[in-house]
Amino acid sequence: MNISASILEIAVVLLGVVIMLADLWTPPKYKSWLGVGSAAGLLLILAGSFFLQVNEPIQAFGGMYVLDAFALFFKRFFIVATMLVLLISVEYSKKFQSGSGEYFSLSLFALSGMMFAASANHFALLFVSLELITITFYILTSFLRHQIISLEAGIKYLILGALSSAFLLYGIALVYGATGTMQFDALRAQSANMVQSPLLLVGLLMILAGLGFKIAAFPFQIWAPDVYQGSPNSTTAFLAVGSKAAGFALLMRLLMSAVPDVALSWEPLLMGMAAITILYGNLCALPQRNLKRLLGYSSIAHAGYLMMGVAAMSLNGSGAILYYLSGYLFTVIAAFLVIILVMQHTGAEDIIQLAQLHQRAPGLAGMLALSMVSLAGIPPLAGFFGKFLLLRAVLEQASVHTAYYGLVAVAVIGVVISLVYYFGIIRTIYWEKQQLVADEIHVSPISRVVLWVCAVLMIYLGILPNRLMEAASTAVESLKF
């Protein structure tokens, strides 16, 4: 047995346990340092991940677990995401009445689930890692349990999440029944000549439903706005980047490595899902007045754009997904950190509270405007280049299937709609006349560092995309599509 392949996950779990124990002996005043400590630990683990060599895929636990370039890319992505989320939750943890140490260690356990998901090569690991993420998120979403909205968000996530797990599991059972295996390599060999088997198709559809819930794609997106609005801000950011990316990692591994023949015949279905998700997310975001709810709908729209990469069914499409997720990560973290800082003292999160922000805090106003521009996909920021790569990957496939032109048209319409609400936010920041009674905004050194890192990377990824693009394309090559 090759346990050393999962050394990164083991390190993350150990770090989580250490933080949980350290929490017992840390006086309340210093609890926020636990968050900084866990982020520092993750930085070490991230540095350690560069010593791993994956020229050849390494399999462990009887083929359940695979460490290849694709898995390693996602592991690094998740580590960076969790590191940033931990740092912004240090800022937010003042709101927790108790248990901020637990919040940090739970985030680390969720991270370990995401990292296992990146390596899942068997339905058992897929299910267990997905549940590890989801169950931890039930707690993280309802962490402000003295506020009814947080609790309500947690319970809604719980019921719908458990429902989607049930579908996923029943789908796994049916696929297992049809093919007699749960291991992805064996499944690949088996499924090639069973593309017409109804048992396999129904099972895969149910699995698609379960994963569609994680990435909040239509028609499994109902939970997203409520949960995004009600959760603690740092959890919302984590949901938007971590949980969504884990869903995509699993979806890509499953569709492209395990059942490529079925996936190819599903192109119209995936295209339809992508198109409706884009339109639904963007149209529903238009009338929103609550900033977090708006970002919830916008994240549905972004799930739609990312689904385009899956629907393209090509290595370029998958590479574009990896690139898009990386750009999205820094943008979303920056946006949520500004929201946390600006709305620290007020309970509500209405957009109107951003009015005249550029006078109170020009730096934060600029940051939020920058991230909105990147989310909207305006050059030269990371969001633009990600969208460009996705659209190019889809257009490349248009010679195979003319419906791809329609998908591109829908995506462009979606981007245009999204300009309205993203620029609505920017307008409120700079030109809204109404001045509210506003508290002074204090930006701690940690937040300052996070904001700078996000801003620099947002611009860097937009202007000099080559290095990340190369990393993404080497990563997707190991999908063997």
Add this chain to the structure above:
Amino acid sequence: MIGLEHYLIVSALLFSLGMMGVILRRNLIVIYMGLELMLNAANLALVAFSRFNNSMDGQVMVFFVITVAAAEVAVGLALIVALYRKRQSTEVADLTTLKL
């Protein structure tokens, strides 16, 4: 002779019953019972397939599922209890704070 299809019919029935519970009932505890029923329907299908495919994978999977379901119930019931303390009720009709 009881064959694979009998097990699958029972399993599909359990799954639909569970889903009807989730959709039709208004009490969170009962909804949660419906969800557990759905998971167990999948477990039954897994065990049946495992027996008739002559492979142990499905049965091993069931152990994982039972463990995960126990963890899920622990967290889920804790959340429902926290809601009950706050609202003195476990009806879905009371979960209407989050709106446009």
